[in-house]
Amino acid sequence: MNQFSIVGKDVPRNDARAKATGSAIYTDDVKLPGMLYGQILRSPLPHARILHIDTSQVASLPGVRCVMTGEDTPKVKYGNWRLFPETQDEYPLAIDKVRFIGDEVAAVAAVDPDIAQEALSLIKVEYEELPGVFDVDAAIKEGAPVIHDYCPSNISVNRKIKYGDIDKAFAESDYVREDTFHVHAVSHAYLEPCAAIAQCDLDGRITLWTSTQVPYIIQCLLASTLQMRENDIRIIKPFVGGGFGGKMELRTWEFCAAFMAKKTGRPVKFTLTREEEFLTGRRRHPMKIHSKVGFKKDGTLTAKDLKIYLDGGAYNAMGPTATFLCGNFGAMLYRYPSYRFHGQHVYTNKPPASAMRGFGAPQSIFATESQMSLAAEELGLDPIDIRLKNAQVTGDTIPDVATISSCGFIEALNKVAEMSDWREKRKTLPKGRGIGIGCYSFISGGVFNWFNTQYPFSAAEVRAFDDGTAHLLTMAADIGQGCDTVLKQILAEAFGLKMEDIRITSADTAITPQADLGAWGSRLTLMNGNAVLDAANKIKAQLFGAVSARFNLNVIHEIECKDGKVYPKGRPDRSLSFGEAVAMAQKINRGEPLVARGYYTPRNKGLVTPSFSFGAQVAEVEVDQETGVVQVQKFWTAHDCGTAINPMAVEGQLEGSIQMGLGYALSEQFVMEGGKTLNTNFLDYKMPSSMDVPPSEVVHIETYEPEGPMGAKEAGEGLAIPTAPAIADAVGHATGYRCKDLPITPEKILRAKRES
Amino acid sequence: MRLSRFDLYAPATLEEVFYLLQAKGPDARIMAGGTDLLLKIRHGALKPKSVIGLKKIQGLKTISFDQSSGLTIGATALLAEVARHPDIVKHYPTIAQAARGTANPQIRNMGTVIGNLCNASPAADNAPTLLAMDAKIRIRGPEGERVLPLDQFFKGPGQTALIPYEIVTAVHVPAPSPNTGTAYLSLSARGKMDCTAVGVAAMVTMTGKTCAGVRLFVGACGPVPLRAPKAEDILRGQELTEEVVEKAGTQASAESRPISDMRASGDYRTEMVAVLTRRVLREAHQRALAC
Known part of the structure; x- marks a missing residue:
C-alpha cells in the first residue's frame, strides 16, 4: 500500500467550521441592493390544457415589478440529455398544458415576498381539465390519456441490454424464480430548499447564485433557454445544504430569476418553501420491477431477465439516466452468464421523479438482493454463501459495458459476516428477531456523454506560488459531500504541502476552468481528483527543471514533493523548499506564473463508469409481533471505496446513507391522492x-483502484443502496414476511402475519 | 408563507388579559408557548388581529405539589419543566413521561402542557394520562373561576368547553392514591420523535388482588381523547388476569372510533388500541402492586 501523508487521514472538512458557526453563506443569505422577491404560480390540477392566462390585475398591486408567463419566454425546451433533443420535454413555464399538481405556470417579482405571494392570487388561469394517470399500469393502458403529444404511448425511454443465451440458460437451470417488486418514491429532503438569485449587469450579462449540484449544466441550459451565449452567463454556487440528486437540472426559478433580472434591471431572488419542495419537488423513481433469475442446484447463477417500468412523473428530468442505470445495476454484484434487461420510462401526472442518491440502483438492487436471499432459502443455502459463490471479482467484465478494475466484494461479505456474528445469529435468533444482508455496487461517475459537452468531463487549474502555497480552481460542486476537502487533500498530497497551504476556489463558471459535469453519480473524487492530479503533475514537471538545475540531476531522476520540500526521489538531502522550487521555475520562465491545467475524461472504459465500488451491510432487527413495529438494533458495514481519501468523510457518508436507507425501508413515503401530495411537511x-x-x-476494505486518483473510487451513493434490502431480509428472517413493496410498514407486517 | 399582521400584547396580570380579550373581541387569540398557534397563523388557518401572550403573568408558570392536595401545573409551565420537575418525576412519572414524549426539545422548551390541552388535538400527548388521572381544569373568566373535570373539557378537534373571554389557568391532578399505578404508551410511524397515531393511558388502583378502580383513555382514535367505560367495567372488581386484560383490550378497541388518515389506517388503529390497552394495563397493574 502506498504511504500517504494527508490522503487517508481524518482531515476536518473545509466547511465544517463555517457551517457549525452559522457563518456559511447559502443562496438565500445572498442579499443584493434593490433585490426583488420572486414567487411561482403552480398548477392546482394534475392534467389540464391552459386556455387563457390573465395577468392584467397583477400590475395594479403596488410593489409588483414583473409578471411573466410561458408566452413571454423564448419557448425553448430543455433537459439534461442534450445529445438526444427529443428527450428534452420541459419549458421553464408551461406553454400549452400543465401535467402535474405544482407544474409552473407563471411567476411574479415584487419588492417583498408577501406582495409577490399576494400577486399570485391575482393571476387568473382558465384550464380545461383533462383526465390524469397516476401509475404506470394506467399510463401504458390502451387509450390512456396522452401526457405529451410527441409521445402517444406515454413511454418516453426504452433501454435494452442483452448478452448470453438467456433462453437456453433458463432451460438448463435447476431452479428459476420470478418476483414482482414495487418500490416507492421518496424525497431528497435536503435541508436547504432550492433557491436562486440573479443579477444582470449593464452589458446584459447574467450572474446567477444558485443552490445546485451542476453549475456548468445550469450555465449551458440557461444560455439556451434564454437564447444567450454561454459565456454571458456566470453561475456561482454558494454553500449548498444537500442535493442528493434533486438539484441537478435547470429549474424554473433559476430561469425566471435570470429572465426577470434582465427585464427589470434589478436582482431577483427565489427561495422555495418546504411545502413547495414536498408538494412539487423531484423524488426517487417509483419502479415496478419484474425479475426472473435462474440458478444451478448449488446456487450458481445462470441467468437473469429483468423488466422495469419507471414511474417518471410528468417530465423526463433525469429519468433517461435512471432507466439506463437501473439496467446496468441489475447486472452488477454477481456474475450472470446471461442477462436481459428492458427498462421503460413512463410518463404519469405526478411531480417528476429524477436522480436520487443511488440513481436507479437502490430500486434495482433491492430486487436483486431480495431474490438472492429468497433463492438461498429455497435452495437451502446461507444467504451469504450464495452471494460468495456468485460474487464479482477484480477483472470481471460485463460484456460491452464495463470492466471491474478493482473489487473488494468477497472480502466485504466475509468481513460483515464476521463482525455481525452472522452465522450464529442467522441460525439461533428467536422469533421476532432477525438478521439480514444487503449488498451494493456503484459507479464512480458516468462515462456516457448525454449532456454532449465539448469540454473534458472534469478540469482543474493549479497555481503554485513562491511563498509555498498553491491555489486550486475547479468547477466541481461541493454540495455538502466534501469534495472541496478531498480535492485539496489530493493536491496537498501531490505537492507535499499542508491543507492550510492550499486555497480552493470552486464552482464559479466564470473563473474556474471548463468544465465539470457536476456533483452526481459519485463522480468527483475520481474524475475531478484525476484532473487535479494531472494539473499537479504538470506543475511538478516544471519543478523538476528547477530542482534539476539546482542539483545537476541525471535525466533519469524523478522528483518527489513531501513535507514542504522538493527533491530527487530517494535523495531528500538534495532538497529545495516548495516555494524555492517554484521561485526558480518562475525565474527560468522570466517571471511567468507557475500555472497548469489538468483534465480527465474517461476513455475506453465501456459504457458506464471507469470504476465500481462494492460493499455489504448487515442489519439486525427486532419486530414487535403485536404492533408490527420494526426496530433496527444495529448495522454492520464493510465497504470498498478504494483508497479512502478522507475516512472521516466516508463515515459521514455512511451515517447519512443509513439514515436515508432507514427512511426508504421503513417510514418515508409520499401520501398521494389523485396526483396530489398530502404530506408536505416534516411532521407527516x-x-x-x-x-x-x-x-x-464499519470497516473499510482496502483496495487500490488503478483508474482512481491515489487509488480512490466512490463512497457517496453506493452506501445508500444496501440498507433497505438488509432490513427487508432481517424482517423476513424475524417474521417470515418478505416485503416486495416498500416501505415495510407495521400494517403490512401484521397483514402478512394474519394471512400466514 | 405570509404571516398575517397582528398586534402582540404581553399583559402582566390576569385582569389585563380579560380586559384585552373583551376589548379586542372574539378574534383575539391567547398564546402560551405559541408552538401551535403561530404555525396555524403562518399557514393561514387563523388570521387573528390580536394575540395575547401569557408568559409575562406572574404565578402562571407555577408547578406545585402537596401530598394531600395533589399537583397543580400552571398555564405557562413548559413541557420541558413538567418533564423534569422532581415532584412530577417522583409522584406522577407518567405525566412526566408524556411531557417528555411530546414533540422535540425545541418545542418542549417553548410549548406548555396546558397549551397542548387547549389546542385540543385528539392526538395530544398529554391528554390521555391527565384524563386517566382524573385531572381537573381550572378556568378563569371575567366573571370568576370555574373548575371542570378534564373529561368534560374536550368537545371536538380544536374545540374545548371554554366560552368567550375565558382562559385555562391551571390543570390540577389529585394526590396519587395508595396502590395506584399509571401508564401511557403511544405509537407512531416514525419511531422516537413523532406525533402520535394511537395512544392509550390507564390508571389502575388495586385492593389486594382486585382492581378497585380503573380509568382508561384512548388518544387519536376519535374526535376527542376517548374514555373506554365498558372496558373499565370488565376490569373493575376483577383480578387482572391475562384473560381479563385481553378482554378489556378487545373491548377498548370496540369502543374507539378511529379514522384513516396519512398517519395510520383506521383498522390499524383499532387493532393497536387493543394491544396498547393490554400493555398499559399490565404496566399500570405492576406499578400499583409495587407501591
Whole structure:
C-alpha cells in the first residue's frame, strides 16, 4: 500500500467550521441592493390544457415589478440529455398544458415576498381539465390519456441490454424464480430548499447564485433557454445544504430569476418553501420491477431477465439516466452468464421523479438482493454463501459495458459476516428477531456523454506560488459531500504541502476552468481528483527543471514533493523548499506564473463508469409481533471505496446513507391522492430523526483502484443502496414476511402475519 | 408563507388579559408557548388581529405539589419543566413521561402542557394520562373561576368547553392514591420523535388482588381523547388476569372510533388500541402492586 501523508487521514472538512458557526453563506443569505422577491404560480390540477392566462390585475398591486408567463419566454425546451433533443420535454413555464399538481405556470417579482405571494392570487388561469394517470399500469393502458403529444404511448425511454443465451440458460437451470417488486418514491429532503438569485449587469450579462449540484449544466441550459451565449452567463454556487440528486437540472426559478433580472434591471431572488419542495419537488423513481433469475442446484447463477417500468412523473428530468442505470445495476454484484434487461420510462401526472442518491440502483438492487436471499432459502443455502459463490471479482467484465478494475466484494461479505456474528445469529435468533444482508455496487461517475459537452468531463487549474502555497480552481460542486476537502487533500498530497497551504476556489463558471459535469453519480473524487492530479503533475514537471538545475540531476531522476520540500526521489538531502522550487521555475520562465491545467475524461472504459465500488451491510432487527413495529438494533458495514481519501468523510457518508436507507425501508413515503401530495411537511413526511438511527460499525476494505486518483473510487451513493434490502431480509428472517413493496410498514407486517 | 399582521400584547396580570380579550373581541387569540398557534397563523388557518401572550403573568408558570392536595401545573409551565420537575418525576412519572414524549426539545422548551390541552388535538400527548388521572381544569373568566373535570373539557378537534373571554389557568391532578399505578404508551410511524397515531393511558388502583378502580383513555382514535367505560367495567372488581386484560383490550378497541388518515389506517388503529390497552394495563397493574 502506498504511504500517504494527508490522503487517508481524518482531515476536518473545509466547511465544517463555517457551517457549525452559522457563518456559511447559502443562496438565500445572498442579499443584493434593490433585490426583488420572486414567487411561482403552480398548477392546482394534475392534467389540464391552459386556455387563457390573465395577468392584467397583477400590475395594479403596488410593489409588483414583473409578471411573466410561458408566452413571454423564448419557448425553448430543455433537459439534461442534450445529445438526444427529443428527450428534452420541459419549458421553464408551461406553454400549452400543465401535467402535474405544482407544474409552473407563471411567476411574479415584487419588492417583498408577501406582495409577490399576494400577486399570485391575482393571476387568473382558465384550464380545461383533462383526465390524469397516476401509475404506470394506467399510463401504458390502451387509450390512456396522452401526457405529451410527441409521445402517444406515454413511454418516453426504452433501454435494452442483452448478452448470453438467456433462453437456453433458463432451460438448463435447476431452479428459476420470478418476483414482482414495487418500490416507492421518496424525497431528497435536503435541508436547504432550492433557491436562486440573479443579477444582470449593464452589458446584459447574467450572474446567477444558485443552490445546485451542476453549475456548468445550469450555465449551458440557461444560455439556451434564454437564447444567450454561454459565456454571458456566470453561475456561482454558494454553500449548498444537500442535493442528493434533486438539484441537478435547470429549474424554473433559476430561469425566471435570470429572465426577470434582465427585464427589470434589478436582482431577483427565489427561495422555495418546504411545502413547495414536498408538494412539487423531484423524488426517487417509483419502479415496478419484474425479475426472473435462474440458478444451478448449488446456487450458481445462470441467468437473469429483468423488466422495469419507471414511474417518471410528468417530465423526463433525469429519468433517461435512471432507466439506463437501473439496467446496468441489475447486472452488477454477481456474475450472470446471461442477462436481459428492458427498462421503460413512463410518463404519469405526478411531480417528476429524477436522480436520487443511488440513481436507479437502490430500486434495482433491492430486487436483486431480495431474490438472492429468497433463492438461498429455497435452495437451502446461507444467504451469504450464495452471494460468495456468485460474487464479482477484480477483472470481471460485463460484456460491452464495463470492466471491474478493482473489487473488494468477497472480502466485504466475509468481513460483515464476521463482525455481525452472522452465522450464529442467522441460525439461533428467536422469533421476532432477525438478521439480514444487503449488498451494493456503484459507479464512480458516468462515462456516457448525454449532456454532449465539448469540454473534458472534469478540469482543474493549479497555481503554485513562491511563498509555498498553491491555489486550486475547479468547477466541481461541493454540495455538502466534501469534495472541496478531498480535492485539496489530493493536491496537498501531490505537492507535499499542508491543507492550510492550499486555497480552493470552486464552482464559479466564470473563473474556474471548463468544465465539470457536476456533483452526481459519485463522480468527483475520481474524475475531478484525476484532473487535479494531472494539473499537479504538470506543475511538478516544471519543478523538476528547477530542482534539476539546482542539483545537476541525471535525466533519469524523478522528483518527489513531501513535507514542504522538493527533491530527487530517494535523495531528500538534495532538497529545495516548495516555494524555492517554484521561485526558480518562475525565474527560468522570466517571471511567468507557475500555472497548469489538468483534465480527465474517461476513455475506453465501456459504457458506464471507469470504476465500481462494492460493499455489504448487515442489519439486525427486532419486530414487535403485536404492533408490527420494526426496530433496527444495529448495522454492520464493510465497504470498498478504494483508497479512502478522507475516512472521516466516508463515515459521514455512511451515517447519512443509513439514515436515508432507514427512511426508504421503513417510514418515508409520499401520501398521494389523485396526483396530489398530502404530506408536505416534516411532521407527516416521516424522515427518521437522529434518535431513530441505530448504532453501527464499519470497516473499510482496502483496495487500490488503478483508474482512481491515489487509488480512490466512490463512497457517496453506493452506501445508500444496501440498507433497505438488509432490513427487508432481517424482517423476513424475524417474521417470515418478505416485503416486495416498500416501505415495510407495521400494517403490512401484521397483514402478512394474519394471512400466514 | 405570509404571516398575517397582528398586534402582540404581553399583559402582566390576569385582569389585563380579560380586559384585552373583551376589548379586542372574539378574534383575539391567547398564546402560551405559541408552538401551535403561530404555525396555524403562518399557514393561514387563523388570521387573528390580536394575540395575547401569557408568559409575562406572574404565578402562571407555577408547578406545585402537596401530598394531600395533589399537583397543580400552571398555564405557562413548559413541557420541558413538567418533564423534569422532581415532584412530577417522583409522584406522577407518567405525566412526566408524556411531557417528555411530546414533540422535540425545541418545542418542549417553548410549548406548555396546558397549551397542548387547549389546542385540543385528539392526538395530544398529554391528554390521555391527565384524563386517566382524573385531572381537573381550572378556568378563569371575567366573571370568576370555574373548575371542570378534564373529561368534560374536550368537545371536538380544536374545540374545548371554554366560552368567550375565558382562559385555562391551571390543570390540577389529585394526590396519587395508595396502590395506584399509571401508564401511557403511544405509537407512531416514525419511531422516537413523532406525533402520535394511537395512544392509550390507564390508571389502575388495586385492593389486594382486585382492581378497585380503573380509568382508561384512548388518544387519536376519535374526535376527542376517548374514555373506554365498558372496558373499565370488565376490569373493575376483577383480578387482572391475562384473560381479563385481553378482554378489556378487545373491548377498548370496540369502543374507539378511529379514522384513516396519512398517519395510520383506521383498522390499524383499532387493532393497536387493543394491544396498547393490554400493555398499559399490565404496566399500570405492576406499578400499583409495587407501591
